[in-house]
Amino acid sequence: MKKNPLPIVENKVMETEWGRCIGHRAEWNGGMYCALITNRGLIGCGAYDVVCLGEANHIVAISRGTQENPYVYPEQLFEARIMALTDEARKVGIRKGMKGKEALRILLELDKTSGEEDPRAKPRKTCKKKVPGKLKGTSQVTRRANPGPT
Numbered sequence: 001m002k003k004n005p006l007p008i009v010e011n012k013v014m015e016t017e018w019g020r021c022i023g024h025r026a027e028w029n030g031g032m033y034c035a036l037i038t039n040r041g042l043i044g045c046g047a048y049d050v051v052c053l054g055e056a057n058h059i060v061a062i063s064r065g066t067q068e069n070p071y072v073y074p075e076q077l078f079e080a081r082i083m084a085l086t087d088e089a090r091k092v093g094i095r096k097g098m099k100g101k102e103a104l105r106i107l108l109e110l111d112k113t114s115g116e117e118d119p120r121a122k123p124r125k126t127c128k129k130k131v132p133g134k135l136k137g138t139s140q141v142t143r144r145a146n147p148g149p150t
Contacts, residue, residue, distance in 0.1 A: 003029055007026055007027060007028035007029075008025075008026065008027040008028070009025070009026045010023075010024070010025050010026075011023070011024050014036070014074065014075075016101075016104065016105075016108065018104070018105045018108040018109060019038075019108035019109075019111065019112065020108075021036050021037060021038045021104060021107075021108065022036070022037040022038075023035075023036060023037075023073075023074030023075065024036075024037055024074060025072065025073055025074055027072065031047075032047075032070060032071075032072050033045050033047035033048070033071075034071050034072060034073055034074045034076065034077065035048070035074060035077070036074050036077050036078075036100065036104050038104070038107040038108055038111055039111050040059055040092075040107045040110050040111050041058055041059025041060055041061075041088070041089065041107050042058075042059075042060055042061075042107075043060075043061050043062070043063075043077050043082075043100045043103050043104055043107070044060065044061075044062045044063075044077070045062060045063060045064065045065060045070075045071040045077070046062055046063070046064035046065065046071075046083075046084075048060060048062050050062060050084045050085060050086050053086055054086035054087055054088065057086075057088050058086060058088060059086060059088045059089045059092060059094075059107065060085065060086045060088075060089055061082045061084070061085040061086075061089045061094045061100075061103045062082070062083060062084050062085070063077060063080035063081055063082055063083050063100060064083050064084075065080075077100040077104075078099065078100050078101040078104070079099055079100065079101070080099065080100045081096075081097055081098070081099060081100075082094065082095065082096055082097060082098050082099070082100065082103055083096060084096070089103070092106055092107075092110055093106050094106055094107075
């Protein structure tokens, strides 16, 4: 990857036979990660901390690429094998060894059959990990590809 003044961050709506998800990827000089994100949880690469996300009761399953073949694009996660997951992911039927597309199907079907309110409206638990230092003089802008009701 050539040196870029800013990192690359991409989000796109991905159509599957079970429904839609967001394909997310970020790449910077020296690193990258990607994920398939649904309203109920995500399938991600090894950059995600399943212990921390598990403490927050998130449904998360990850696969790990290798240094020679890293996961850079969310499409790569469809055929990737799940290698680690949170207890919440296990409770909904996601298992180690299944393909990412099988785990994605479970998440998208769960979203259709849950009958619950929009999960974004519920208060979230946070990770108990302590992060050293504070960010000063920064601002964050987050755009959602498919914003919910305001």
